[in-house]
Amino acid sequence: MSTLYKTRVNAYGGRSGTIKSEDGILDMALALPKELGGKGRATNPEQLFAAGYAACFENAVIHVTRAQAHKVRDEDIEVSCEVGLVPNGEDGFKLVVALDAEIAGVEQSKAEEIVKAAHAVCPYSNAIRGNVDVTLTVFAQ
Template structure:
């Protein structure tokens, strides 16, 4: 693979209760354990950051697929919501599960499903997670 860009982020502090900073200084904030996992929840957390990255990347893949298929009008007003769940994996560690909800108001149900399925095949996050964590794709109107 020819690398086109490399993101670099440094984490300091106490893991989930620490600070993250990107090498370019754009990211520079605290992270905290969510209340649901026994933390204070007063800052973002790794699952929110993963959800943000996956939603943005999948939405970009969706638009790229539509562009290649000459169906760009079908993604007008589109959005992607990512929900990332974390929990015990039964082997002493933790695992993730992702739900992506794709909203394509300009497409009918079949068109929306085809675009979402194709985007799932080209999205780098989908390719990285395939076979490793459960990713559920749903199309909403």
């Protein structure tokens, strides 16, 4: 199997450090959220994960409709991803995810079918399946 794309990002200083991609496009400070006792004022790994998952899932929705009569276009879909950090009961932590997908121009049952298919092909969904609880909510317009 050939790799379609890969990238590398380096982290320095953990949750209160910085991250930088090998191409220099991503170069930013990190901060522990205020809710976890930090100063805030910068992004954190959970926000970055939520951003990546939302964008990737949105594209998965578009992808699964390419061969269908009604194609979902960029302007027809909005995905919101909430990532939570919770104790795992073993002195560690785990993630929980809620994905809200809003699709314009389709009936509710069709929107649910599309989102279910997208969840089966999305790389983020596939990477965390069985390890992270994901709640899907679908809204049709």
